[in-house]
Amino acid sequence: MQLTDDIRSSSSDPELVASRREHIARCATHVFVKKGYDRTNVDEIADACGMSKGNLYNYVGSKEDILYLVIDRGLTNLTKTIEDLCDRLSNVAPADALREFIKTLYRGVGEDADFTLFTYQETKNLSPTARQRILDAASRDVAVCEELLRRGVESGEFKINNPMLLAHNIITLGHMWAVRRWFLGKRCTLEEYIREQTESILKTILVDERTTIES
Amino acid sequence: MQLTDDIRSSSSDPELVASRREHIARCATHVFVKKGYDRTNVDEIADACGMSKGNLYNYVGSKEDILYLVIDRGLTNLTKTIEDLCDRLSNVAPADALREFIKTLYRGVGEDADFTLFTYQETKNLSPTARQRILDAASRDVAVCEELLRRGVESGEFKINNPMLLAHNIITLGHMWAVRRWFLGKRCTLEEYIREQTESILKTILVDERTTIES
Numbered sequence: 001m002q003l004t005d006d007i008r009s010s011s012s013d014p015e016l017v018a019s020r021r022e023h024i025a026r027c028a029t030h031v032f033v034k035k036g037y038d039r040t041n042v043d044e045i046a047d048a049c050g051m052s053k054g055n056l057y058n059y060v061g062s063k064e065d066i067l068y069l070v071i072d073r074g075l076t077n078l079t080k081t082i083e084d085l086c087d088r089l090s091n092v093a094p095a096d097a098l099r100e101f102i103k104t105l106y107r108g109v110g111e112d113a114d115f116t117l118f119t120y121q122e123t124k125n126l127s128p129t130a131r132q133r134i135l136d137a138a139s140r141d142v143a144v145c146e147e148l149l150r151r152g153v154e155s156g157e158f159k160i161n162n163p164m165l166l167a168h169n170i171i172t173l174g175h176m177w178a179v180r181r182w183f184l185g186k187r188c189t190l191e192e193y194i195r196e197q198t199e200s201i202l203k204t205i206l207v208d209e210r211t212t213i214e215s
Numbered sequence: 216m217q218l219t220d221d222i223r224s225s226s227s228d229p230e231l232v233a234s235r236r237e238h239i240a241r242c243a244t245h246v247f248v249k250k251g252y253d254r255t256n257v258d259e260i261a262d263a264c265g266m267s268k269g270n271l272y273n274y275v276g277s278k279e280d281i282l283y284l285v286i287d288r289g290l291t292n293l294t295k296t297i298e299d300l301c302d303r304l305s306n307v308a309p310a311d312a313l314r315e316f317i318k319t320l321y322r323g324v325g326e327d328a329d330f331t332l333f334t335y336q337e338t339k340n341l342s343p344t345a346r347q348r349i350l351d352a353a354s355r356d357v358a359v360c361e362e363l364l365r366r367g368v369e370s371g372e373f374k375i376n377n378p379m380l381l382a383h384n385i386i387t388l389g390h391m392w393a394v395r396r397w398f399l400g401k402r403c404t405l406e407e408y409i410r411e412q413t414e415s416i417l418k419t420i421l422v423d424e425r426t427t428i429e430s
Contacts, residue, residue, distance in 0.1 A: 033339070034339065035339075036251075036253065036339060036340050038251065038253040038254065039253060039340070120335055120336070120394065121335070121336050121339065124248070124249065124250075124251060124336065125254070135397060138395075138398070142398070161411060161414070161415070164402060165402075165403070165411055165412075165415075166415070168391075168395070168398065168399065169388060169412075169415075172387070172388070172391050172395065173384060173387070173388075176387050180353075180383070180387065182350060183350075183353070183354060183357070183383065184383065187379060187380075193380070196376060196377050196380055197380075197384075199376070200376070200380075200381070200384075200419055203419050204415055204418050
């Protein structure tokens with residue numbers, strides 16, 4: 001069950017509600033990571049959404065509701081990205097699958113950098129249920145990456161000492177694009193970041209290094 | 216100038232003030248990362264320090280003073296660690312210097328995990344001066360590591376495509392021991408984490424891979 005199932009709305013058009021809530025969640029995530037959840041008030045969120053406070057209250061009941069919208073939206077996007085990747089990559093050779101995995105995941109972080117940053121800054125302030133959902137999603141991302149690495153080890157394409165730790169590195173280095181954008185953003189583009197991290201990772205694990213040439 | 220230079224104290228014994236403030240800063244960092252700065256009150260900090268509120272106010276004037284103590288203590292420790300490393304490693308061969316750099320820095324993160332976590336969670340809430348000091352220290356750590364990597368490239372021991380990015384990876388993967396301890400802490404020890412990250416990094420950059428055997 002989503003955290004937002006119980007949020008009341010005065011509109012009876014489910015598509016309109018969904019599209020407005022998507023907009024509210026995206027704008028609110030930006031305000032939360034800039035000011036912090038505790039220091040943000042509903043007026044500021046309405047401003048960031050370009051909506052009147054009265055109109056905002058047609059779609060949410062409180063600041064806490066908005067927090068749940070932010071979390072549901074972020075986690076739903078993440079889950080969709082990971083599930084699509086699993087489907088698409090199940091029959092792809094490990095090195096190419098890993099390239100595609102890193103590219104898709106890191107671009108996802110780039111597109112929704114605010115949500116990644118939000119999870120690093122605010123997870124501790126959430127209710128136990130919301131917090132656990134974020135930690136579960138973060139663990140799942142590592143597990144999916146680890147599984148992909150293990151497949152490459154089994155096929156003889158990769159040699160990896162500790163696939164869990166490497167998977168954790170891959171996931172968290174992706175997050176860093178959002179979390180340390182004040183540093184990285186001045187020094188390289190996201191596509192350069194993706195290319196260099198991918199090559200550096202493949203270099204460590206490919207049994208036959210010539211495979212990197214195709215990348 | 217330190218942010219804490221102006222904090223008033225009712226004690227005239229500078230050593231006592233310094234030792235009490237060290238204690239207060241360490242305990243307060245822990246409470247701040249657990250509850251968030253905004254949600255913490257001075258009573259809770261006094262509790263965590265095992266001091267009465269009245270006694271606490273002998274050494275600080277406000278919650279904001281405590282925040283500055285936390286930042287000064289964390290940054291002073293970090294700077295000391297990095298400066299000691301620079302002195303110690305200036306004449307050490309690059310691969311050994313890199314091993315020692317990672318080990319010392321990651322152990323430092325382990326010893327003061329709360330402060331690392333604090334910088335990831337709370338930097339955005341600080342005054343511009345305090346925020347800039349934290350970002351400057353974070354940039355300096357990357358620059359020192361990058362310099363060490365470049366020295367290895369110049370001596371022919373390392374082959375590195377992008378020393379800045381690798382230095383950033385080394386520093387942030389160290390931070391992850393603190394920031395993602397909910398994940399890593401269940402899966403490996405800090406010493407295992409240090410060993411495996413070091414070997415994986417050296418494997419990517421050593422021109423002559425046999426050098427890894429001594430580690």
